Amino acid sequence: MRIDKIKVRRVLALVGIVLLLAAMLVPAVALARAGGGHVGGSSGGFSGGSSGGFAGSSGGLLSGSSRSSGGGIGGCCGSGFVVVIVLIAVVIWVIISMRKGGGSSGGGGSEIFTPPAGGQMPVGDPFFEIKAADPNFNTEMFFGRVNEMFIAIQYAWMNRNLEPVRRFLSDQQFSVLNNSVQTDYVAKGQINKLDNIHIDHMEPVEVLKQGDYDSVKMLVTATVIDYTVDERTGALINPKELGDGKTPTTFQEFWTLMRKSGVQSKMDATITKCPNCGAPVTDGNYVKCAYCGVQMNDPTLDWVLMRIEQV
Numbered sequence: 146m147r148i149d150k151i152k153v154r155r156v157l158a159l160v161g162i163v164l165l166l167a168a169m170l171v172p173a174v175a176l177a178r179a180g181g182g183h184v185g186g187s188s189g190g191f192s193g194g195s196s197g198g199f200a201g202s203s204g205g206l207l208s209g210s211s212r213s214s215g216g217g218i219g220g221c222c223g224s225g226f227v228v229v230i231v232l233i234a235v236v237i238w239v240i241i242s243m244r245k246g247g248g249s250s251g252g253g254g255s256e257i258f259t260p261p262a263g264g265q266m267p268v269g270d271p272f273f274e275i276k277a278a279d280p281n282f283n284t285e286m287f288f289g290r291v292n293e294m295f296i297a298i299q300y301a302w303m304n305r306n307l308e309p310v311r312r313f314l315s316d317q318q319f320s321v322l323n324n325s326v327q328t329d330y331v332a333k334g335q336i337n338k339l340d341n342i343h344i345d346h347m348e349p350v351e352v353l354k355q356g357d358y359d360s361v362k363m364l365v366t367a368t369v370i371d372y373t374v375d376e377r378t379g380a381l382i383n384p385k386e387l388g389d390g391k392t393p394t395t396f397q398e399f400w401t402l403m404r405k406s407g408v409q410s411k412m413d414a415t416i417t418k419c420p421n422c423g424a425p426v427t428d429g430n431y432v433k434c435a436y437c438g439v440q441m442n443d444p445t446l447d448w449v450l451m452r453i454e455q456v
Protein backbone atom coordinates (compact mmCIF):
# COMPACT_ATOMS: atom_id res chain seq x y z
CA MET A 146 0.00 0.00 0.00
CA ARG A 147 2.98 2.27 0.40
CA ILE A 148 3.50 2.15 -3.36
CA ASP A 149 -0.12 3.09 -3.86
CA LYS A 150 0.23 6.13 -1.63
CA ILE A 151 3.20 7.33 -3.64
CA LYS A 152 1.21 6.80 -6.80
CA VAL A 153 -1.77 8.60 -5.38
CA ARG A 154 0.43 11.57 -4.57
CA ARG A 155 1.85 11.47 -8.08
CA VAL A 156 -1.62 11.34 -9.58
CA LEU A 157 -2.84 14.22 -7.45
CA ALA A 158 0.21 16.26 -8.42
CA LEU A 159 -0.37 15.56 -12.11
CA VAL A 160 -4.05 16.33 -11.94
CA GLY A 161 -3.21 19.51 -10.08
CA ILE A 162 -0.77 20.63 -12.77
CA VAL A 163 -3.27 19.90 -15.52
CA LEU A 164 -6.01 21.73 -13.67
CA LEU A 165 -3.74 24.74 -13.24
CA LEU A 166 -3.05 24.64 -16.97
CA ALA A 167 -6.74 24.37 -17.65
CA ALA A 168 -7.51 27.29 -15.38
CA MET A 169 -5.13 29.44 -17.35
CA LEU A 170 -6.46 28.38 -20.73
CA VAL A 171 -10.18 27.73 -20.54
CA PRO A 172 -13.17 29.70 -19.31
CA ALA A 173 -14.14 29.18 -15.70
CA VAL A 174 -17.45 27.54 -16.56
CA ALA A 175 -15.83 24.73 -18.54
CA LEU A 176 -13.32 24.11 -15.76
CA ALA A 177 -16.05 23.80 -13.17
CA ARG A 178 -17.70 20.98 -15.13
CA ALA A 179 -14.76 19.00 -16.42
CA GLY A 180 -12.45 19.52 -13.44
CA GLY A 181 -15.16 18.72 -10.92
CA GLY A 182 -16.04 15.52 -12.68
CA HIS A 183 -12.48 14.33 -12.89
CA VAL A 184 -11.54 15.00 -9.34
CA GLY A 185 -14.66 13.23 -8.10
CA GLY A 186 -14.04 10.19 -10.27
CA SER A 187 -10.45 9.72 -9.28
CA SER A 188 -10.87 10.33 -5.56
CA GLY A 189 -13.44 7.51 -5.56
CA GLY A 190 -10.75 5.19 -6.79
CA PHE A 191 -8.20 6.32 -4.26
CA SER A 192 -10.37 6.01 -1.19
CA GLY A 193 -11.26 2.49 -2.27
CA GLY A 194 -7.59 1.71 -2.60
CA SER A 195 -6.60 2.92 0.81
CA SER A 196 -9.49 1.26 2.64
CA GLY A 197 -8.40 -2.04 1.12
CA GLY A 198 -5.14 -1.81 3.04
CA PHE A 199 -6.38 -3.80 6.03
CA ALA A 200 -5.61 -7.30 4.89
CA GLY A 201 -2.17 -7.21 3.31
CA SER A 202 -2.34 -9.40 0.25
CA SER A 203 -6.04 -9.12 -0.37
CA GLY A 204 -5.73 -5.34 -0.21
CA GLY A 205 -4.09 -5.45 -3.61
CA LEU A 206 -7.06 -7.23 -5.10
CA LEU A 207 -9.58 -4.95 -3.43
CA SER A 208 -7.92 -1.78 -4.53
CA GLY A 209 -7.46 -3.26 -7.98
CA SER A 210 -11.20 -3.68 -8.44
CA SER A 211 -12.06 -0.27 -7.05
CA ARG A 212 -9.59 1.27 -9.43
CA SER A 213 -11.55 -0.18 -12.31
CA SER A 214 -14.67 1.54 -11.06
CA GLY A 215 -12.69 4.76 -10.64
CA GLY A 216 -12.27 4.74 -14.40
CA GLY A 217 -15.69 6.31 -14.89
CA ILE A 218 -14.37 9.65 -15.97
CA GLY A 219 -16.27 10.10 -19.23
CA GLY A 220 -19.52 11.90 -19.82
CA CYS A 221 -17.93 15.31 -20.01
CA CYS A 222 -16.86 15.64 -23.61
CA GLY A 223 -19.54 18.02 -24.87
CA SER A 224 -17.42 21.15 -24.60
CA GLY A 225 -14.64 19.93 -26.82
CA PHE A 226 -11.79 21.86 -25.29
CA VAL A 227 -8.34 20.55 -26.06
CA VAL A 228 -7.43 20.90 -22.42
CA VAL A 229 -10.26 18.63 -21.41
CA ILE A 230 -9.01 15.97 -23.80
CA VAL A 231 -5.51 16.31 -22.43
CA LEU A 232 -6.92 15.97 -18.93
CA ILE A 233 -8.76 12.79 -19.87
CA ALA A 234 -5.66 11.37 -21.52
CA VAL A 235 -3.57 12.03 -18.41
CA VAL A 236 -6.13 10.44 -16.10
CA ILE A 237 -6.45 7.37 -18.35
CA TRP A 238 -2.67 7.05 -18.52
CA VAL A 239 -2.46 7.28 -14.74
CA ILE A 240 -5.17 4.66 -14.25
CA ILE A 241 -3.46 2.28 -16.67
CA SER A 242 -0.10 2.70 -14.94
CA MET A 243 -1.71 2.16 -11.53
CA ARG A 244 -3.39 -1.02 -12.74
CA LYS A 245 -0.05 -2.34 -13.90
CA GLY A 246 1.39 -1.69 -10.45
CA GLY A 247 -1.63 -3.27 -8.78
CA GLY A 248 -1.19 -6.44 -10.82
CA SER A 249 2.34 -7.01 -9.66
CA SER A 250 1.70 -6.19 -6.00
CA GLY A 251 -1.40 -8.41 -5.90
CA GLY A 252 0.66 -11.48 -6.77
CA GLY A 253 1.19 -12.51 -3.14
CA GLY A 254 -2.42 -13.54 -2.59
CA SER A 255 -1.64 -17.22 -2.23
CA GLU A 256 1.14 -16.90 0.33
CA ILE A 257 0.64 -19.16 3.30
CA PHE A 258 2.29 -17.00 5.90
CA THR A 259 2.93 -13.29 5.60
CA PRO A 260 4.92 -11.65 8.35
CA PRO A 261 3.44 -8.29 9.26
CA ALA A 262 4.86 -5.26 7.52
CA GLY A 263 6.95 -2.89 9.62
CA GLY A 264 4.19 -0.29 9.77
CA GLN A 265 1.80 -2.64 11.59
CA MET A 266 4.15 -3.42 14.48
CA PRO A 267 3.98 -1.43 17.71
CA VAL A 268 6.34 1.51 17.91
CA GLY A 269 9.88 0.24 18.43
CA ASP A 270 10.86 -3.41 18.42
CA PRO A 271 8.58 -5.32 20.81
CA PHE A 272 11.25 -8.02 21.06
CA PHE A 273 14.03 -5.60 21.97
CA GLU A 274 14.56 -6.96 25.49
CA ILE A 275 14.37 -10.58 24.42
CA LYS A 276 16.93 -9.90 21.71
CA ALA A 277 19.22 -8.19 24.20
CA ALA A 278 19.29 -11.34 26.34
CA ASP A 279 19.25 -13.77 23.40
CA PRO A 280 21.16 -12.39 20.38
CA ASN A 281 20.07 -15.43 18.36
CA PHE A 282 16.42 -14.48 18.72
CA ASN A 283 15.00 -13.49 15.40
CA THR A 284 11.45 -12.21 14.84
CA GLU A 285 10.87 -14.13 11.64
CA MET A 286 12.11 -17.36 13.18
CA PHE A 287 9.76 -16.79 16.10
CA PHE A 288 6.81 -16.20 13.78
CA GLY A 289 7.87 -19.32 11.88
CA ARG A 290 7.73 -21.27 15.14
CA VAL A 291 4.20 -20.00 15.87
CA ASN A 292 3.16 -21.00 12.37
CA GLU A 293 4.68 -24.45 12.86
CA MET A 294 2.77 -24.86 16.14
CA PHE A 295 -0.43 -23.61 14.60
CA ILE A 296 -0.41 -26.12 11.74
CA ALA A 297 0.58 -29.00 14.07
CA ILE A 298 -2.28 -28.22 16.45
CA GLN A 299 -4.85 -28.07 13.67
CA TYR A 300 -3.71 -31.49 12.36
CA ALA A 301 -3.74 -32.99 15.84
CA TRP A 302 -7.24 -31.56 16.35
CA MET A 303 -8.49 -33.06 13.08
CA ASN A 304 -6.89 -36.41 13.94
CA ARG A 305 -8.51 -36.19 17.40
CA ASN A 306 -5.15 -36.95 18.97
CA LEU A 307 -3.41 -34.09 20.77
CA GLU A 308 -0.44 -36.19 21.93
CA PRO A 309 1.88 -35.09 19.09
CA VAL A 310 1.65 -31.43 20.16
CA ARG A 311 2.52 -31.98 23.82
CA ARG A 312 6.14 -31.28 22.97
CA PHE A 313 5.38 -27.52 23.00
CA LEU A 314 1.96 -27.23 24.65
CA SER A 315 1.48 -26.40 28.35
CA ASP A 316 -0.13 -29.21 30.33
CA GLN A 317 -3.09 -26.96 31.08
CA GLN A 318 -3.76 -26.03 27.44
CA PHE A 319 -3.24 -29.66 26.42
CA SER A 320 -6.00 -30.70 28.87
CA VAL A 321 -8.39 -28.06 27.53
CA LEU A 322 -7.93 -29.15 23.91
CA ASN A 323 -7.83 -32.85 24.70
CA ASN A 324 -11.02 -32.75 26.79
CA SER A 325 -12.78 -30.82 24.07
CA VAL A 326 -11.75 -33.31 21.37
CA GLN A 327 -12.82 -36.26 23.53
CA THR A 328 -16.24 -34.94 24.54
CA ASP A 329 -17.20 -32.95 21.45
CA TYR A 330 -15.94 -35.32 18.76
CA VAL A 331 -14.64 -38.75 19.85
CA ALA A 332 -17.62 -39.45 22.12
CA LYS A 333 -20.08 -38.41 19.40
CA GLY A 334 -18.34 -40.27 16.58
CA GLN A 335 -17.63 -37.02 14.76
CA ILE A 336 -14.59 -35.41 13.19
CA ASN A 337 -13.99 -31.67 12.93
CA LYS A 338 -12.32 -31.14 9.54
CA LEU A 339 -10.18 -28.06 8.92
CA ASP A 340 -9.35 -27.75 5.22
CA ASN A 341 -7.01 -25.22 3.61
CA ILE A 342 -6.05 -23.81 6.99
CA HIS A 343 -3.47 -21.06 6.94
CA ILE A 344 -2.42 -18.01 8.92
CA ASP A 345 -3.22 -14.76 7.15
CA HIS A 346 -1.50 -12.52 9.61
CA MET A 347 0.14 -12.52 13.02
CA GLU A 348 1.50 -9.84 15.25
CA PRO A 349 2.70 -9.50 18.83
CA VAL A 350 0.17 -7.56 20.90
CA GLU A 351 1.88 -7.90 24.28
CA VAL A 352 5.47 -8.69 25.20
CA LEU A 353 6.00 -8.90 28.95
CA LYS A 354 8.52 -10.01 31.49
CA GLN A 355 6.81 -12.10 34.16
CA GLY A 356 9.26 -12.93 36.89
CA ASP A 357 12.05 -14.92 35.26
CA TYR A 358 10.02 -15.51 32.09
CA ASP A 359 9.32 -13.67 28.85
CA SER A 360 5.71 -13.80 27.77
CA VAL A 361 4.63 -13.00 24.21
CA LYS A 362 0.97 -12.68 23.27
CA MET A 363 0.38 -13.02 19.55
CA LEU A 364 -2.78 -12.11 17.66
CA VAL A 365 -3.21 -14.76 14.98
CA THR A 366 -5.64 -14.26 12.10
CA ALA A 367 -6.29 -17.39 10.09
CA THR A 368 -8.64 -18.73 7.44
CA VAL A 369 -10.09 -22.23 7.28
CA ILE A 370 -12.85 -24.32 5.74
CA ASP A 371 -14.27 -25.69 8.99
CA TYR A 372 -16.90 -28.46 8.97
CA THR A 373 -17.88 -31.58 10.88
CA VAL A 374 -18.44 -35.07 9.51
CA ASP A 375 -19.64 -38.43 10.78
CA GLU A 376 -16.56 -40.62 11.40
CA ARG A 377 -18.10 -43.67 9.64
CA THR A 378 -20.06 -42.24 6.72
CA GLY A 379 -18.12 -39.00 6.19
CA ALA A 380 -21.46 -37.20 5.84
CA LEU A 381 -21.65 -33.53 6.81
CA ILE A 382 -23.25 -32.90 10.18
CA ASN A 383 -25.51 -29.86 10.58
CA PRO A 384 -23.87 -27.99 7.66
CA LYS A 385 -25.89 -24.82 8.33
CA GLU A 386 -24.24 -24.30 11.71
CA LEU A 387 -21.08 -26.40 11.58
CA GLY A 388 -19.95 -25.51 8.06
CA ASP A 389 -20.87 -26.65 4.57
CA GLY A 390 -17.39 -27.92 3.67
CA LYS A 391 -16.90 -25.22 1.02
CA THR A 392 -17.04 -21.80 2.62
CA PRO A 393 -13.83 -20.41 4.14
CA THR A 394 -14.13 -18.49 7.39
CA THR A 395 -11.61 -16.20 9.03
CA PHE A 396 -11.03 -16.28 12.78
CA GLN A 397 -8.71 -14.72 15.34
CA GLU A 398 -7.02 -16.13 18.42
CA PHE A 399 -4.60 -14.86 21.02
CA TRP A 400 -1.67 -17.20 21.52
CA THR A 401 0.49 -16.68 24.60
CA LEU A 402 3.96 -18.20 24.57
CA MET A 403 6.46 -18.24 27.41
CA ARG A 404 10.15 -18.96 27.77
CA LYS A 405 12.63 -18.35 30.53
CA SER A 406 14.45 -15.06 30.01
CA GLY A 407 17.92 -15.43 28.60
CA VAL A 408 17.45 -18.89 27.05
CA GLN A 409 19.46 -18.89 23.84
CA SER A 410 17.57 -19.67 20.63
CA LYS A 411 18.96 -22.54 18.58
CA MET A 412 19.07 -21.83 14.87
CA ASP A 413 17.97 -25.33 13.87
CA ALA A 414 15.31 -25.67 16.56
CA THR A 415 11.90 -26.97 15.57
CA ILE A 416 8.92 -28.53 17.32
CA THR A 417 9.98 -31.90 15.93
CA LYS A 418 13.25 -31.90 17.92
CA CYS A 419 13.96 -32.18 21.63
CA PRO A 420 14.67 -28.64 22.93
CA ASN A 421 17.47 -30.00 25.14
CA CYS A 422 19.47 -32.49 23.04
CA GLY A 423 18.05 -31.97 19.54
CA ALA A 424 17.04 -35.61 19.10
CA PRO A 425 13.99 -36.19 16.89
CA VAL A 426 10.67 -36.28 18.72
CA THR A 427 9.36 -39.75 18.00
CA ASP A 428 5.94 -41.32 18.02
CA GLY A 429 4.85 -42.00 21.58
CA ASN A 430 7.62 -39.84 23.08
CA TYR A 431 5.90 -36.50 23.01
CA VAL A 432 6.25 -35.63 26.67
CA LYS A 433 9.71 -36.90 27.66
CA CYS A 434 12.61 -37.07 25.26
CA ALA A 435 13.42 -40.72 24.46
CA TYR A 436 17.17 -39.84 24.39
CA CYS A 437 17.99 -37.38 27.16
CA GLY A 438 14.85 -37.88 29.26
CA VAL A 439 13.89 -34.21 29.80
CA GLN A 440 10.31 -33.09 29.87
CA MET A 441 10.12 -31.21 26.60
CA ASN A 442 7.28 -28.69 27.18
CA ASP A 443 9.49 -26.86 29.62
CA PRO A 444 9.78 -23.06 29.27
CA THR A 445 13.25 -23.15 30.81
CA LEU A 446 14.35 -24.90 27.60
CA ASP A 447 12.22 -23.45 24.78
CA TRP A 448 9.01 -21.57 23.94
CA VAL A 449 5.90 -23.20 25.35
CA LEU A 450 2.44 -22.35 24.13
CA MET A 451 0.69 -21.53 27.40
CA ARG A 452 -2.77 -20.41 26.30
CA ILE A 453 -5.03 -20.16 23.27
CA GLU A 454 -7.90 -17.69 23.64
CA GLN A 455 -10.65 -16.86 21.18
CA VAL A 456 -10.83 -13.18 20.32
Ligand SMILES: [Zn+2]
Nearest residue numbers: 419422434437
Ligand atom coordinates in the same frame (compact mmCIF):
# COMPACT_ATOMS: atom_id res chain seq x y z
ZN1 LIG B 1 16.46 -34.79 24.42
